[in-house]
Amino acid sequence: MSGGTMAFPEHHMIQEILEAYAGRVAADVADAADEQQPLIESFHIQLLTLSPQQLDVVHQEWCP
Structure with missing residues (x-):
């Protein structure tokens, strides 16, 4: 893996x-x-185990 770049669009x-x-967590x-x-x-x-659809839901919850 070169450069540590993720090869998927959900990155x-x-x-x-x-x-x-x-x-x-810090708080x-x-x-x-x-x-x-x-x-x-x-x-x-x-997070890496989630489907793109599940990840989208989690993203909406954490990043409104």
């Missing part, structure tokens, strides 16, 4: 959702920074 939606989620576990990255990575993996 921008996943990026926006992750940014919103990371902000929420929720601000005193436990070491817990933030595993939560974000786990959420990212879950």
Whole structure:
């Protein structure tokens, strides 16, 4: 994989959702920074399993 670029059109939606989620996680576990990255990575993996339609729904919820 060169350059770390995603080869699917939903990449921008996943990026926006992750940014919103990371902000929420940072606020929720601000005193436990070491817990933030595993939560974000786990959420990212879950996003990658969604269909484009499901991802669109999640994007609408997280990025109104």
